[in-house]
Amino acid sequence: MFRKSLGIRHLVCGSCNGCEHEMNALANAFYDITQEGWDIVASPRHADVITVTGPMTVAMRRAAHDTVEATAQPRIVVAIGDCAAGTGPWVDAPEAGAGAGVELGAEIVVRGCPPTPDAIRRGLEEAAQRLSEAGAT
Amino acid sequence: MTDVKRDVVLDAEAFAARVASESERSMPLGAYADSRAVYYLFLGADSGPYALSRTRDDDARALPAVSVTCPVFAWDEREMADERNVRFERLPDARPFRAACDGTMPDAVVAEGAGLMHFVVGPVHAGIIEPGRFTISSGGETVVHLDAQLAYQHRGVELQLEGLPAPSVSRNVARICGGCSASRSFAYARALEELAGVAVTPEVELARLVLAELERIYNHLADLAASAAGAGWGPGFARGMALKEEAMRLCQLAGGHRLLFDAIIPGGVNSNVLTDRGRCREDLVRLEAAVEGYLRSLFGNASVTARWHRAGVVTHETARALGAVGPAHRASRGNVDVRTFAPYGAYRRLPVRVARATSGDVFARCRVKRDELRESLRLIREALAELGDATLPNAQPMQVTAGIALTAVEGPRGAETVAVHVAADGRIERLHVVSASYRNWPLVARAMDGNIVPDFPLVNKSFNLCYACADR
Numbered sequence: 239m240f241r242k243s244l245g246i247r248h249l250v251c252g253s254c255n256g257c258e259h260e261m262n263a264l265a266n267a268f269y270d271i272t273q274e275g276w277d278i279v280a281s282p283r284h285a286d287v288i289t290v291t292g293p294m295t296v297a298m299r300r301a302a303h304d305t306v307e308a309t310a311q312p313r314i315v316v317a318i319g320d321c322a323a324g325t326g327p328w329v330d331a332p333e334a335g336a337g338a339g340v341e342l343g344a345e346i347v348v349r350g351c352p353p354t355p356d357a358i359r360r361g362l363e364e365a366a367q368r369l370s371e372a373g374a375t
Numbered sequence: 376m377t378d379v380k381r382d383v384v385l386d387a388e389a390f391a392a393r394v395a396s397e398s399e400r401s402m403p404l405g406a407y408a409d410s411r412a413v414y415y416l417f418l419g420a421d422s423g424p425y426a427l428s429r430t431r432d433d434d435a436r437a438l439p440a441v442s443v444t445c446p447v448f449a450w451d452e453r454e455m456a457d458e459r460n461v462r463f464e465r466l467p468d469a470r471p472f473r474a475a476c477d478g479t480m481p482d483a484v485v486a487e488g489a490g491l492m493h494f495v496v497g498p499v500h501a502g503i504i505e506p507g508r509f510t511i512s513s514g515g516e517t518v519v520h521l522d523a524q525l526a527y528q529h530r531g532v533e534l535q536l537e538g539l540p541a542p543s544v545s546r547n548v549a550r551i552c553g554g555c556s557a558s559r560s561f562a563y564a565r566a567l568e569e570l571a572g573v574a575v576t577p578e579v580e581l582a583r584l585v586l587a588e589l590e591r592i593y594n595h596l597a598d599l600a601a602s603a604a605g606a607g608w609g610p611g612f613a614r615g616m617a618l619k620e621e622a623m624r625l626c627q628l629a630g631g632h633r634l635l636f637d638a639i640i641p642g643g644v645n646s647n648v649l650t651d652r653g654r655c656r657e658d659l660v661r662l663e664a665a666v667e668g669y670l671r672s673l674f675g676n677a678s679v680t681a682r683w684h685r686a687g688v689v690t691h692e693t694a695r696a697l698g699a700v701g702p703a704h705r706a707s708r709g710n711v712d713v714r715t716f717a718p719y720g721a722y723r724r725l726p727v728r729v730a731r732a733t734s735g736d737v738f739a740r741c742r743v744k745r746d747e748l749r750e751s752l753r754l755i756r757e758a759l760a761e762l763g764d765a766t767l768p769n770a771q772p773m774q775v776t777a778g779i780a781l782t783a784v785e786g787p788r789g790a791e792t793v794a795v796h797v798a799a800d801g802r803i804e805r806l807h808v809v810s811a812s813y814r815n816w817p818l819v820a821r822a823m824d825g826n827i828v829p830d831f832p833l834v835n836k837s838f839n840l841c842y843a844c845a846d847r
Binding site for chain 2: 248249250251252253254255256257258259260261262263265266267268278280281292293295296297298299300301302305326327328330331332333334351352354
């Protein structure tokens with residue numbers, strides 16, 4: 239009955255908010271992910287997928303790990319954007335990390351600066367597919 | 376060369392007093408330090424940004440904190456102390472500005488008293504929002520104090536870019552913050568052009584105006600949509616966000632990127648800017664009609680505007696004391712818009728009708744943005760008409776000479792200021808960015824005083840500030 243549903247929790251770790259503009263676009267009338275049975279959920283406890291953006295910052299590292307840990311297994315971390323993938327413009331910045339997706343063990347990486355809503359949607363479809371194969375959704 | 380007034384002869388006390396009195400006369404933009412001096416920035420009518428600076432005499436004597444009398448500089452001075460080891464005496468808030476090496480944030484300031492409770496929201500928020508920690512002290516439903524701890528997005532951008540060739544970092548500057556990227560790129564390009572002695576063509580100036588106004592349009596649409604959501608009107612949110620999407624598609628068409636990254640570059644505009652002007656004009660006509668319909672339905676909905684009235688009031692005095700900029704400043708009887716106060720580029724030829732309001736509440740900020748949306752659409756129409764089919768020349772590589780350049784442009788949230796110090800070899804010695812969000816965040820906290828806790832999303836969204844450019 240609930241095979242298609244996907245709870246998505248978004249985690250920002252030093253992103254410029256460009257990725258957040260595109261994540262927000264997923265909910266607008268043009269992309270409307272709720273038609274897939276997907277939802278942006280308020281708590282990691284409700285989530286199947288954690289989308290992460292940004293290079294990771296010193297200040298966010300602990301909260302980011304806590305958020306991922308608070309998500310029940312099976313879960314999938316999806317890196318959104320070049321910063322999270324570890325190739326963005328802040329690789330050498332003194333307070334930035336190796337990429338939020340890299341540090342948090344992302345299994346799926348969506349490239350782009352920022353990636354388009356369609357590209358993010360494809361990444362989430364991949365996550366839904368993998369969770370479905372794991373018998374989780 | 377930008378006018379940097381050096382007041383080395385003044386002693387520390389006299390310098391602090393001079394900065395404080397300048398803040399009364401002129402609009403303060405921010406303050407920063409390099410290894411040699413401290414700089415306090417102001418916006419001069421017509422002339423643009425200028426600085427009062429004082430050499431750091433190896434900090435043998437601490438500088439009296441200007442923020443004792445001018446709270447505008449409270450964050451700036453904490454940041455200077457934290458990041459550049461400037462010694463201040465009597466700093467009103469001596470807490471660290473940012474996280475310690477282990478990521479620990481400074482404790483929040485809370486109100487204590489019988490019946491008061493404290494609760495913390497963040498740094499991870501429920502929606503798709505950047506991280507920040509809000510500590511609310513409330514008595515029942517009424518907010519007594521809001522402590523906003525930012526800096527979770529701090530990457531160390533300014534330190535990273537020091538030592539790099541100035542023109543080569545424009546891609547980084549465009550990515551300090553996504554929501555005001557075009558405005559910051561605009562300010563940075565103007566700063567380098569000033570140092571290189573390069574003047575861009577009037578056609579390039581017109582194209583830059585189009586890009587800067589498109590950025591204002593998609594941001595203001597998102598802000599109004601969020602303010603509708605804050606008042607509980609779902610359809611107003613959905614329609615506003617759909618219009619924002621259409622505006623972002625117009626950004627893609629006109630500027631080659633949905634958020635206008637790298638559309639404005641030092642020496643000109645990107646080669647993919649305004650290549651299909653016919654379609655831009657057509658899409659603009661459609662967008663303008665749709666936006667007008669939206670604004671009428673939104674402002675004609677009394678159950679929405681009733682929630683906006685008297686929520687999140689910022690008085691003129693508070694706005695002035697805290698150095699508000701942009702729509703938040705103009706909604707509280709302020710009259711400064713950088714586009715008309717210190718006009719630059721094509722704004723020298725295409726005058727802007729400045730939007731203002733008086734009540735300083737959520738309604739006033741929404742009203743200012745409504746009027747600015749209409750004005751931005753008009754400006755783009757006029758600029759495109761004037762531009763016609765004229766060629767936009769490719770940006771040429773530039774030779775940046777040593778010096779300091781200070782520039783400010785009016786972004787969607789207010790003055791976007793860039794200070795860049797370039798060495799003789801063309802490398803950056805110091806780059807400092809003061810964003811409109813940085814200036815306005817302290818205002819959000821004060822706007823909540825006396826409001827009910829459930830109105831925080833509404834009041835917050837009526838400012839809709841970014842975190843990334845404030846944290847850097």
